[in-house]
């Protein structure tokens with residue numbers, strides 16, 4: 001399913017680029033070769049921008065098949081490509097006009113800044129450069145998530161200004177048909193963005209009217225929030241997926257945190273289970289019963305729709321047990337669960353896991369200790385140890401969710417053991 005979605009997405013991108021390039025060659029020449037190159041880069045810049053928007057539009061069809069984490073990673077890397085295309089577009093346009101008017105590049109830049117359409121393009125470009133620079137890993141790690149997110153939203157300002165810039169320049173294609181195609185694609189992309197980001201979440205929340213039904217402490221720093229609502233049987237959520245949750249009466253509107261469902265949706269309620277790491281998650285313990293919840297989702301491809309073998313291995317690390325606990329409720333073939341924690345007391349939801357495992361005849365092993373400690377060192381996810389614990393591992397689908405380092409180590413070992421890529425499903429609790 002993921003392969004089909006990837007094929008559809010990249011074929012659509014390639015077809016669009018080929019068509020745009022064909023239209024450009026036929027109808028889009030500039031006044032000199034530098035301006036032609038500048039316009040060519042401008043078209044690609046706008047096309048990359050369109051792709052970027054589709055990747056973060058949270059379209060259910062793409063999200064279920066590819067997963068928001070992977071789409072976000074693509075968005076991040078393509079974002080840097082956007083900056084390079086922007087640099088080329090800007091350089092060729094300035095050089096082209098400098099050549100036409102026999103001016104220096106700096107004087108050309110100043111004279112272009114005096115033309116509204118070009119000035120708007122420059123402002124949009126400056127915003128894109130700022131947004132890209134705060135997304136460089138070094139800067140991103142040093143900014144609080146909320147600050148980074150608020151600054152990242154400036155990209156929508158750049159988008160609006162960039163569209164006005166394109167409309168005012170309006171000379172790219174010397175053909176009504178080509179121009180109509182161009183704006184039709186833009187309309188489609190904006191409609192997809194609006195649908196996935198605004199219309200669908202608003203409609204779902206109005207329709208389901210989510211409310212907190214109960215808040216249940218699971219340990220000193222982990223709490224479960226049970227959410228009810230109307231017609232939850234019509235919510236297309238699956239075990240393994242997550243929502244982005246807001247508790248508007250309790251936290252500020254802007255505070256939105258992704259949490260997985262820690263129980264399979266049963267048509268009557270949803271449950272999230274969160275470990276306190278910062279203000280958003282720690283505050284959940286005090287959310288009043290009955291308060292409104294705004295939930296965006298369901299999102300994520302960490303579900304059994306991607307399962308290709310009857311037998312499965314579910315690996316959880318710490319609070320990464322939440323989607324694993326939900327997946328254990330899904331009917332399926334022979335199943336083994338490995339639950340990695342420092343001490344047995346850290347194993348939240350353990351009684352539920354035991355009951356579920358017993359009910360479906362699954363094996364459950366709690367693996368305690370610190371990785372690397374002791375002699376021999378405690379490394380349960382080293383390839384040899386995994387193979388010894390699960391001898392038929394290459395014939396199973398493996399679902400792993402835990403801290404990024406643990407998840408990476410497991411995925412690495414699975415590769416070393418020859419488990420086919422399509423049988424490996426990982427959720428890292430981080431989106432980029």
Ligand SMILES: Cc1cc2nc3c(=O)[nH]c(=O)nc-3n(C[C@H](O)[C@H](O)[C@H](O)COP(=O)(O)OP(=O)(O)OC[C@H]3O[C@@H](n4cnc5c(N)ncnc54)[C@H](O)[C@@H]3O)c2cc1C
Nearest residue numbers: 145256257258259260273274275278279280281322429430
């Ligand atoms: C797909 C997914 C599913 C998750 N499921 C669970 C779960 O079931 N249980 C659980 O305990 N934790 C889960 N997490 C982690 C959880 O989202 C963070 O621990 C939580 O958002 C921390 O927020 P905070 O405000 O308490 O802390 P802060 O200190 O504000 O945030 C700590 C870090 O959490 C991340 N974060 C905060 N808000 C967001 C956001 N809106 N989007 C992306 N990242 C954000 C950022 O990396 C941030 O730096 C999940 C994360 C993801 C991406």
